Amino acid sequence: MAAAGNSKKGVQDGHRARKRFGQNFLVDYGVIDRILGAIPGDGPVIEIGPGLGALTVPLAQRGNRVVAIELDRDVIRHLRVKLDAEGVGRQVELVGQDALRLDLDALCEAQGLTPPLTLVGNLPYNIATALITRLLQQSTRIHDMVFMVQREVGNRLAAGPNDSAYGRLSVLTAMHAEVEHLFDVPPEAFNPPPKVESSVIRITPRAEPLVPPAEQARFETLVTAAFAQRRKTLRNNLKPLMPASTIEASGIDPSLRAQALDIPAFLTLARRLDPSS
Structure with missing residues (x-):
């Protein structure tokens, strides 16, 4: 997620959003505050897709240690500058990695983290479903996940029987976790604005899966x-x-x-x- 910056369409702090990475930078401070309110405590947080720091910076400022997973090396370069300028560079570890290959055990060992973990992020729409599915396979390492996703995906994740959005994804997610819809986010909260509505959801893994x-x-x-x-x-x-x-x-x-x-x-x-x- 990225903080407000250059008003030129698709540009934040000198970085142009890249379509191939599914980048849409969050610029609405009201939405940012609501997401922060949904993330409990001041413990370590793994952020997936930090963008240019819209959530990273305030998390670090309130005392959370942030381990941010980012694939775009240009974003990492810009974010390092921003974190240092905000005085929170030591609170944030930037890991250049594809989130779809994220191994939580390896990450915990490398970063000295102790599960269960809190994960947050504005997930690129083109990988959200695959990423959540992968993370649920590692659910014993996770306390909860607060993610922004395409509203259609959020509806499918949270749907129950006889709901029009209920399908394979709903069932396989519910097997491992409870999903709570927190609130919707309009396109104008981003730069560049996506063509779809978004939702913020909380995914809480079950102590035991519903299927052995x-x-x-x-x-x-x-x-x-x-x-x-x-x-x-x-x-x-x-x-x-x-x-x-x-x-x-x-x-x-x-x-x-x-x-x-x-x-x-x-x-x-x-x-x-x-x-x-």
């Missing part, structure tokens, strides 16, 4: 098949995996669509799969 680890691979296979074609019924979508009679024997109506099922129902069906599936 040994069963998660089959569960994901089942859920992926069930949502393969949203308009089709379980009878049709699950036909390659099981007959309608097996669905009925599980106590589930095969004429239902996948968005009507909760996690226990999906798990019941997953347990009916051939182990070799």
Whole structure:
């Protein structure tokens, strides 16, 4: 996230936002304050995509140690200058790395951090889903995550059964974590303004996943098949995996669509799969 600066479209503190990195710099101080209020305490924070420091600087100023993950070396160069100018350079460690390859165990060892961790960030829309999915695979190392994402993605992450946004992503996220929608952010809060609305969400990993680890691979296979074609019924979508009679024997109506099922129902069906599936 980046602080307010040059008003020229797409330019902040001398850096032009790069489309290939999905950069949209946050410039609305009211939004920044609301995000800060959603991040509890003064402990260490891992920030993904710090931009030019809109959130990095105030976090460091209030006493948080910030480990910022940034791929764009030009952004890193500009941010180092800004952090030093603000007098918080020693509070922030800049790590030049692709967030999609982030290994929290390795990061903790390198930076002397002790899990569970708080992660924050304005996630590039083109990697948000893949990144959150990767981080949830490391959920035992995470206390919570406060992220800005495209509103459509936020809705899908937070959706429950019978919600129009409920789908594969909703189910596989809910297996590992609870998702809370905090507030929406309009395009004009950014420079350059994105073409979509954004949402700030909190993702809190569960102490224990709702699906035992040994069963998660089959569960994901089942859920992926069930949502393969949203308009089709379980009878049709699950036909390659099981007959309608097996669905009925599980106590589930095969004429239902996948968005009507909760996690226990999906798990019941997953347990009916051939182990070799």
